[in-house]
Amino acid sequence: MTKVVKEESSSDEDIPLARHSSSSTKPQTIKKKLDTPVKANKRNLSTVKKQRTTEASDDDDIPLARRRSATAKEQPIKEESSDDDDVPLAKRKPVVTQTKSLKRATPVKAESAPTNKKPKKEVKVEEDVYRWWEQEMENGAGDNGLDDNGIKWTQLSHNGVLFPPEYVPHGIQMKYDGKSVKLTPEAEEVASFFAALLESDHGANPTFQKNFFEDFQKVLAKSPKNPKMTSFEKCDFRPMWQKFELDKERKKQMTKEEKLKIKEERIAVEQSFIYANVDGRKEKIGNFRIEPPGLFRGRGDHPKTGRLKLRVYPEQITLNLSKDSKIPPALPGHKWGKIVHDQQATWLATWKENINDTSKYVFLSANSSWKGQSDMKKFDKARELKGHVDRIRKNYTNDLKDKLTETRQRATAMYLIDRLALRAGNEKGDEEADTVGCCSLRYEHITLESPNTVHFDFLGKDSIRYENSVQVETQVFKNLRLFQKQVGPGNAIFDRLTTTGLNKHLNNYMPGLSAKVFRTYNASFTCQQQLDKLTSKTDTIHDRILSFNRANREVAVLCNHQRAASKSHGQQMMKIADKLRATKYQRMKLRKQLFALDKSIKKRRPNLAVDESDLEDDWIKEYDIQTIEKEREKAKVKFDKQNDRLKSEGKAPLPKSELQDKLKKVDELKAQLDKERKTGKVEVAATMNVEKLLAKIEKLDERINATKIQATDKEENKEISLGTSKMNYIDPRIIVAWCRTYEVPMEKVYSKTLVEKFRWAETIPDDWKF
DNA sequence: AGCTAAACTTAGCAGTCATATA
DNA sequence: TATATGACTGCTAAGTTTAGCT
Known part of the structure; x- marks a missing residue:
């Protein structure tokens, strides 16, 4: 085990995560993902995944202590604001408030009937929505x-x-x-x-x-x-x-x-x-x-x-x-x-x-009151766990050394469920696919590497492969080694443990606590924490959304939510890189014109003097050649098209010389490009001035930035599915509060159906925290 | 205590829809 | 204008949890 220093490590350790190594860090650069899952294909294919390397070691030594401080830190903050969210639904007085929100998206265009353009959006009358979350709770007890x-x-x-x-x-x-x-x-x-x-x-x-x-x-x-x-x-x-x-x-x-x-x-x-x-x-x-x-x-x-x-x-x-x-x-x-x-x-x-x-x-559907209420209950329960988790962690850490095997197995399993967000893992029959979760892990699903690394490799729900290497507490490592030895190949590692038994135990800590609550808790906790860490008010809206996706991705990685990378992913990345270079090339030309007009600007605005990165001469040459080719093609096509039209109108075609002239112009352009490359200078158009150039450069800068972000996002996302965690694990109130704080419209992060599903979360105060 | 089944949540896949691009 | 792609949704399989039974 190597101890590696990671910048800002301390702020990182709070993460309960299994795999927070994957994304984060630098915005706006295509990160070389050496430490990122590399997968040939979704399932069952061999994959190389190196996770949780480095910074883990640190945090493994004292994981609980660190986490405890994290929770302790945050807890007091919200206790107040959450006040009314904590009141059980049961205590709320049912009131039917039928709010009719007439949504007129776009005025209907005049009924010019068979225009091929379909009406942009039909006027949609939103149905009466039962806003169950808007009830007052004047009823004290469960009366x-x-x-x-x-x-x-x-x-x-x-x-x-x-x-x-x-x-x-x-x-x-x-x-x-x-x-x-x-x-x-x-x-x-x-x-x-x-x-x-x-x-x-x-x-x-x-x-x-x-x-x-x-x-x-x-x-x-x-x-x-x-x-x-x-x-x-x-x-x-x-x-x-x-x-x-x-x-x-x-x-x-x-x-x-x-x-x-x-x-x-x-x-x-x-x-x-x-x-x-x-x-x-x-x-x-x-x-x-x-x-x-x-x-x-x-x-x-x-x-x-x-x-x-x-x-x-x-x-x-x-x-x-x-x-x-x-x-x-x-x-x-x-x-x-x-x-x-x-x-x-x-x-x-x-x-x-x-x-x-x-x-x-x-x-009923996901945006119904029944589903909404139980969703809210679920997240409130996960939030409630925050107040118990320190004690639970302390206890299971103690129990790791208990003399009763059953207790030690339970403690070890709890550690894994808590640390890695594993599923409970019910037993399965012969008539089902052979998949496992925590309690049903078998001998062959883990490999131990001294002093304290555990390699997991098993098929989880939906036969999605879970592959992860984690450094665990010494006692956990020892326990696993012992259990493995005791049960032997082919057998369940936790042979004295059932999900029912585990859940019964958990229920003693907190009513309604079961294994899955940890997954929800850890997912939401992680999201909140990552959003806080990654977003800044000085960011552009693009950056904010990128940060959001990063936080979301962190959760998806934790929960092992996967998707198949599209076959054309590599090609698409190359295309984006090319687009980026083309923009940079344009920018370079503008800069040169600028310098030609105003020599002193280099001194006054030194950042404009910096050359564009990865713009190589060979690439430029190739790009120019292609540009010329395209221009020639365009000229020909246009000429033919015009002639076709003239012909159909019974008129005489354009003379060949017309095309020749156009092609000549292209030749001139070619000569100009060639010259530009040779001399390194760009001719300034007569209508140009410094202001205009500066404005154009700024536009291009924005475009370059946007393209870079797009590339980063795409690369980091290629085989991770964000939807499942967004839909089931991340408390929507975290997202609502974040959207307000950073002035991001909800529609940027939630699809229409999710906005509807989580309507209940919109009532929170602006400073709400999970 | 262990088993089964009911009831509900979570999950990826596969179509469909919308939009960008050629 | 047609096609390719990605986003979104619908579908239903596959989990978890708990209650009730033996």
């Missing part, structure tokens, strides 16, 4: 019958669920053993499911193929009209696949009107399913569409991937409604399985899927 007993509603009505249309056979035949075969509609549908995935990863996955084919054979056997198929290899789904490709193509070719019509029809069908009525309020439903039949697309190495997911009928569905509401119609000729009136539940409909026999639910 509000409705809340604390788990009752979620008194009145609930909705129109049920929307079923996918029945299958319409297309008649395109697949081949078996080289011959076209006729299938019953049911079999054709299943064959089509596979055909559609022919060129995807699923289609090439042997497990997927095997599971599909087994289920397909069963469907075939249901009717004697179907041929018998015994070998998947003899199946040729290509004709169907081709048909679907053609369909896609046709769909693309549809005119705007046709597309619009389809969209309108869809909306008309959805209409009655969009909202539920909850205690007199209109609330949006999230997923009222019943999942269509298809092939189960399990992630990673799922043993059941490819199995046939059956069509769902009303008979399998249970609806949750209040007794007084009318029961919506089921499909014609069908009946609902069951109607219940479960006031403790927030689901509107439920059914069992046939693959894993698990329940599916229809819930």
